[in-house]
Amino acid sequence: MVNKDIRWKQRFQNFEKAINLLETALQTKEPDLLQKAGIIQFFEMTYELAWNCLKDYLEDQGFIDVKSPRSAFKKAYEVGLVVDGHSWLELLVDRNLTSHAYDEQKATEVEMLIHQKYYPLLNQLYCKLKSLENE
Secondary structure (H helix, E strand, C coil), X not given: CCCHHHHHHHHHHHHHHHHHHHHHHHCCCCCCHHHHHHHHHHHHHHHHHHHHHHHHHHHHCCCCCCCCHHHHHHHHHXXXXXXXXXXXXXXXXXXXXXXXXXXXXXXXXHHHHHHHHHHHHHHHHHHHHHHHHCC
């Protein structure tokens, strides 16, 4: 069995790559529909890696009740890994909007949410976990 400490750090490396790709994609000025779809895809990938990395980290810390994104975000808020628990739960709900990104208006709305609200949340988590990586 893989040591859990190593597991969360390995997943963190993938999260780091994904958030860097998302950051790069978000630098596109006036993205067209295809570029918006790419931004949304990078967001979905980053979100999935973020919550799974968080779950692995929390399990490594001895928490066993973090099997879903909702429970992982709630526990992360309780222990101070994330600051704005409400926004994380909103991100969880809004993540479902990404399945409707084939509609150009909806894609634009989702891309704006990612840019203005969710990338900053994901980046805060990234910075927090980065600071814990070498402990």
